[in-house]
Amino acid sequence: MKSHYQILIIGAGTAGIMTAAQLMRKDSSLDIGIIDPSDKHYYQPAFTLVGAGAYTKEKTIRYTADLIPKGVTWIRDCVTAIQAKERTLMTQLTGELSYDYLVVCPGLVNDLSMIEGLQEAVNKGVVCSNYIDPEQTWKQLQAFKGGTAIFTQPNTPIKCGGAPQKIMYLACDYFRKKGIDKQTEVYFPMPGSVIFGVQEIAATLTEVVDRYGIHFMPSHNPIRIDAEHKKAYFKVSNNQENPCFITSGSDGIRQLEDCVVEMSFDFLHLAPPQTAPQFVKESDLVNAGGWLDVDLNSLQHKSYTYIFGLGDVAGLPTAKTGAAVRKQVPVVVDNLYRLIRGGEASNKGYLGYSSCPLVTGYGKMVLAEFNYKNEFTPDPKLKQMLVFSSDKEHWRLWLLKKYFLPYLYWNKMMKGDQV
Template sequence: MQTQDHRQTGQVNSHIRTMAAALSSQVALVRKSNRLLYSLRSHFHTSNGLSSKEHYKVVVLGGGAGGIAMGARMKRKVGAEHVAIVEPSEMHYYQPMWTLVGAGAKTVSASGRPTASVMPSGVKWVKSRVMKIDPKNNTVFTESGKEISYDYLIVALGLRLQYEKVKGLPEGFEHPKIGSNYSVKTVEKTWKALQDFKEGNAIFSYPNSPVKCGGAPQKIMYLSDSFMRKTGKRSKANIIYNTSLPVLFGVKKYADSLWEIVKSRDLNVNLRQNLIEVRADKQEAVFENLDKPGETKVYEYEMLHVTPPMGPPAVLKGSSLEDQAGWLDVNKDTLQHKKYTNVFGIGDCTNLPTSKTAAAVAAQSGVLDRTITKVMKKDKPDKKYDGYTSCPLVTSYKTVILAEFDYDGQPLETFPVDQSKESRIMYHMKADLMPHLYWHGLLKGLWGGPGPYRKIMHLGMK
């Protein structure tokens, strides 16, 4: 049995090395072609043009994972001078790393790079916020006063963190013992609260709204449990996970494994509990029972990790691009807008019925690239997004359960091993390989998810 495990481990290691080598060669080619344009970067990457009216063949709204990835792909498709990316932020963050930052395993500085360094060279960086989208007239208006028209629009605006929907937040973060891994402003407060923990309740929340990376609210719980065991504080801690969901995790295969971990580590999970108020001065958190509206329970805490309610970008409201809930209304197969055929969406701002993760963005980027190619040629889109997403469920400082699944919540695993089991190799993938894939693969428009590798690893049977 042990020999078989070693053999499987060796196979997985070999597959990972193959993927990394293939990616590195692609990166080398792109770097070579970009050298000639690199010196022009400062010229093109300016926010204040002489004219307040501009036109581009492709305009990308948002400079997060989806926006930068699609900007890179569109640059290759139509030429850098015909692409503009609207993004106000000076820094770009690899947000999946914040789970490890909140647990002290990585630093905030390691998760961020200047936006100028990830912006595809030669494209126009409009350093401003989007104020209004007018899809009827193919026009976008920015906070800096620009009016930008387009032939094709890609909306990659992410989502909004809505701490203000919890009474007592965000001002509660000014007090100690409370943090949140979902914001660069509060992620280090999580680590401080964990380090300062003495005894009492350590509470972790999951809101009653869509969230990005649905596994992250419980990942920090497992890491906190590990840290407390390592520092001899676990016997004085009562670890509580209060989630608004009726399940621990949305895919049964992985949920079953997580329940085993919860029971073996004496973690307390309460379903259908929603955080509605934080009284930071008293170190109290108030939760409502969603199955019995109006019924609340007050918990004292020594440490509190808040996952905020999340919602769609405000600029979509009233644009005629949104669905009833406010999310970008796109076809779930092609990522083309249901009403405006020259508008497309990617990532967290869309109403795609799958988890909002960077892995989902990667898979979507390959499909969207193909969709836009077809639309530009007046053809019908022919490639379908299957809802693939991935959530590396960090269960300790050295183990991960790598959840991968599709629209139907069915496992769609890349490696020929049972990924519902805790794995050290998958932890190193999460901590070391995935950031490399992100910076040098996804953001360069070269990584469209593990789909092509999956068949190879399963000998063509998937």
């Protein structure tokens, strides 16, 4: 295998495959290599449905080899280090590779070590997570007979920040269908201060929370899991706007010292802490938060003009979703091609668009679309589906989530269509 490429792409996830496909559509003579060790590619947005028994995991899987665009070289290997100044990187098996241009989009990784006891709790099956094994989530939901159910998330950025809520709403609907909702107390402790950052969506979700009788607990950051005794511990923010307090509603909640809250549980779903991959964090490409330091609008690296970053690893103040990638890729592709042709990366067209399909029950969904300013920006095309208020629950949006979006992903986005 050769050691130099015109364009190297790190990651064969949504961002990597889409970028390669759109580049080849623009110019099939480009010399592109894409580095990724995994032989399988997952449609992760459907994991929420898998965790609620509404979708099979098999439908989320394709083989990576079948998705690599024609003319692009798949380097099945792991990147271990990036030497940006030298325009080289190191891989585990192939060794050193060099490039003219680099696109960094390896996604992010779960880091269970950031919450004490979480790894043990997952290994013992005491805690479930759609981010780790959605099929296990469904098994635990089916085995749940009532009691205290907790859904929570870390204080790190996570892939699709609304996902911990989606499985909670589906679980509440499942408890109702199963007839155990009256014997169940549902809690949503989370580090943030609001249910959702977009005002229109937050208003609807507040109604959903009230409908299910969920105890919403803002400013609660999970810090420890006691798997043996089935207890979760949260550090509560203590400031003037949100003083440390005891959340009422259950005898299983205790206030400990230093604003730590202890909660007993019978069911616990947790989105694990997530970070950039180690080889990215150890490079000089990251910002103070450990994420790829790119321009918010052009996605060009702030220090190295021949490097671009997009997807979940990028340090952008918007939700990390596949929908965001859908809008980021055309900007990166255009800017790369401008550089190749001797110009500048002057396309500043990415304005922070992201989207979160918030499933609120079986057959119901809200579609949150927004930008860097957290402005609600619904797609006008939704009117063609007779959806005129996507900030409200709608059964047609459920059909969009379960059927149309997966079709769009596999048959359009992965093949280089701009959608």
